[in-house]
Amino acid sequence: VVVQPEQPSAAPATGRPKGTLNVARWGEILQAAGEVFDEKGYQAARIEDIAARVGILKGSLYYYIESKEDLLFALSENAHTTGLTAIVEDPELAAADAPIRLGAFVLRWMEVLAANPPYATVTDREVGALSGERYELVMAKRNELHGFVRGLIEQGIADGDFDPATDPGVATNSVFQMLNATSGWFRPTGRLTIPDIAEWYRAFVLRGLAAPSA
């Protein structure tokens, strides 16, 4: 969480908390909000529920936010900022072929997902609840993430590594949906670890996209 205590209080549209505040407490509030949104759904969640989970009064919570939507926006911003770290490549990797780059992205993305809190998927599910400008800001980050993968698939098709019958948009959506759904069914007590599953995703995706002659 990037906290800017000098931020004027009239800037809720950026998702930053208003005024001077307690950074650790703000982190607790966001975690509680994520948990309550995940358990009850965003619309059913009440500010009182979130305050009670932190152990503060509802009025104290309003020192940090102006509305419930501020919490959803801050959670979305955090999730997408973390997510975008997965598109960073070192120069050697950036110069490699598309299958190498896409395979490495799959592993990096699964690391990001594994490091996310359990409630992280709520920001995807509830993104439609964000209003105008905030929705656009979050979708711009999501589009940047998807555009990176789509670019790799387009590169692979152009180089003859991937099946030219592939629609890059459909393939991009499919890869993200499959990977992002992992937290919904993965059990840490199972036979496989997240790195095991990530390796299988890499093999499955690269074989699935491969040009028939390759």
Added chain:
Amino acid sequence: VVVQPEQPSAAPATGRPKGTLNVARWGEILQAAGEVFDEKGYQAARIEDIAARVGILKGSLYYYIESKEDLLFALSENAHTTGLTAIVEDPELAAADAPIRLGAFVLRWMEVLAANPPYATVTDREVGALSGERYELVMAKRNELHGFVRGLIEQGIADGDFDPATDPGVATNSVFQMLNATSGWFRPTGRLTIPDIAEWYRAFVLRGLAAPSA
């Protein structure tokens, strides 16, 4: 919707509406419930909202149900009963190799998804809101569906058609998550139709699972 007007009113656990009723109206109620659950989330949805969408009084709705959960259960039952039609194979197909059978299932499953109402995914998302016995009943149907696909993947591994490094459970989850997510991003105005996407899924899944030597 299977309506049994002779059903005694003390049988809400089966998900069937209590008492004698208007079949067309029950269909309208379920559609309204699906839409409201999808828009607001199950927990935030109110019986009043559903009744208002149908154009009846809240009290009239209670002629059909005893609780909001009855509506979620009926929607879940309908969705899974429809879904299970996709695991029916004619004898010739049932005797075929795993890649043929799995490819055919992918196409049938996409037909089921395309025929579903727009709110259908809500029953997957909210399944955890069903209580005890009802949750078990719905999960048993889901397990039957997943077990069918898992069996095909196990058959393919045993026959040497699919990569022996594949975990059948992980592969089954991955296929369902990828296919089921289609309604979340598909736009009918796009370049591709659902049958186009279904064909691509079939090719992607079969190539992705293929044994390295095959």
